[in-house]
Amino acid sequence: MAARIIFNPTAGNGKARQLMESIQGLLPDDVEVVTTQYPGHAVELAREVAENEEMTVISLGGDGTHHEVINGLMPTAKATFAVLPAGTGNDFVRMLGYPTNPAEMLQIALMGPTRRLDVGRVNDQYFLTVSGVGFDAEVAGWVNRHEKHGNGTWVFLRAILKHLAQYRSQPVTVTVDGASREHMTFLIAVGNSRYYAGGMLMCPEAGLDNGLFHVIWVRQLSRLAVLPLLARVFRGSHVKHPAVETFLAAELTVTGPQHLLVHADGEIIGHLPATFSIVPEAIRVRVGRPV
Template sequence: MGRRVALAVHPGSGHGTAARIAGTVAERLRAEVDHLELISAATPQALRDSVTACRSAGLDALVVVGGDGAAHQAVQCCAGTEVALGLVPSGTGNDFARALGVPGRPGEAVTALLSALRGGSDRTVDLGRVDGDDPGSSRWFGTVLCTGFDAAVNARANRLPWPSGPRRYDAALLRELLSLRPRPVVVDTDAGSVRVSATLVAVGNTPFYGGGVPICPSARPDDGVFDVTVVGRVSRTRLARILPRLRTGQHVRHPAVHTLRATRVRIEGAAGTEGTAEWPVFADGDPLGALPVNATCVPAALRVLACPQLP
């Protein structure tokens, strides 16, 4: 049986960029594979149902045209299976694709995908798994899980109609500074437990969130561990001084910033405190509820295309 590939397009990604390039991507893939299945990605459940049906018929790869939200949903379909994931970044952030070394230009990304398909080359990368209380409620993430100030920024950025791309994140960040309120949390890991009055906690499978912000600059998706960044209690003024360092990764040198590496992380409000349970939790830019949260790094949980060498 020849190479079977499914193509899922999220037309709203990148303010319509995904929809504009979908035909070209499909044409180029169709010329190279034995069977191309077009999948409707109108809802996360529709995507999962379609991929499940394709997988039962024999599926080698799922190619997704979209941004981090589209990649996040595709990861839920491919994690723990033999179906390789290919990304054509066309969103506003594209942080997962960036961390995997996928070319930022859609045309170049497709060329890299075709090269991987021709050579039958793929590789495995780690994923984070968020475990809920109910069986079957686990969620996967490829980039960063965050809570606190950065999760609040993420939530606000999702609500902003303008500006686009990384500037939207920057605008949301400045607005959230006005309501900054550090809160006591317990960060419990297999590398030790820390109780701290935190401004934010970020658990990185890869370095980036917010359109290229290396919040966990040393994180790699092939080392079997998370990199955890904890920003302790800081004033608005001190945080404003840290923020310019985020784009360069130099924030980890600030005395208020603590880092550690772990395979298992639980974040919860410290006993006897109020308000922390209201802290939102985001992963891959998608909301996952509020604290407490449990995350586990699962080595080699995902096969990916067009990543001969991670950056």
């Protein structure tokens, strides 16, 4: 068996099923398709083949499916990872230069050139895009509990507007290289890659092969200041706002009120405290062009 496609039929409001239909007739004999039956199943399906160096494990779904697959492949990840993006957000693939045509996408996923890329770790979970604490984690929690309709950006914008009225900044401490600082905090985003929430350029200096996170620490904001700042996230110019501190780090710890949710790749993985560490060049990934 050369490749295993892990297919989440529920991803992307029908997009995953559509993509599966359009590639079904193009699959070589040595490609196996396994379908997820429940949340978390993709972790098990990836773990079964994680040690096989000859195998390409292809995640067909959205970033939540890719998150599960990567958690099944890590920590040893001898198999090669690839994606067939079919979610509402598709943020990880934005940095991999994949084509949009299904047949060309499949070609890359099966045979594209490989690059060794970093993976993020937060507590006992791995992530590909962004992990974090604060307003965005509350929004992600809500989005995951509700059905996603429409395109990714609109889904997240609706959730953001809903949470804006009730959200309060919290006292959060960040420790990097043994030095701790506390600030009233709107959110902290720890980026292994640049995009999340359906195309928001949250961590514009994140690189998938630089051994570092790009950390965005947004301090307390007035409600009126939040929407203009969020609008700037699409261009990446939020990093110049006076309430935003940014830095690069390979490791950091975040502590604060224990009820604060922690998300990774938009999936809620627990509460504070959270320890983040980069795993450099953790996994071989098939890419459409150099990352």
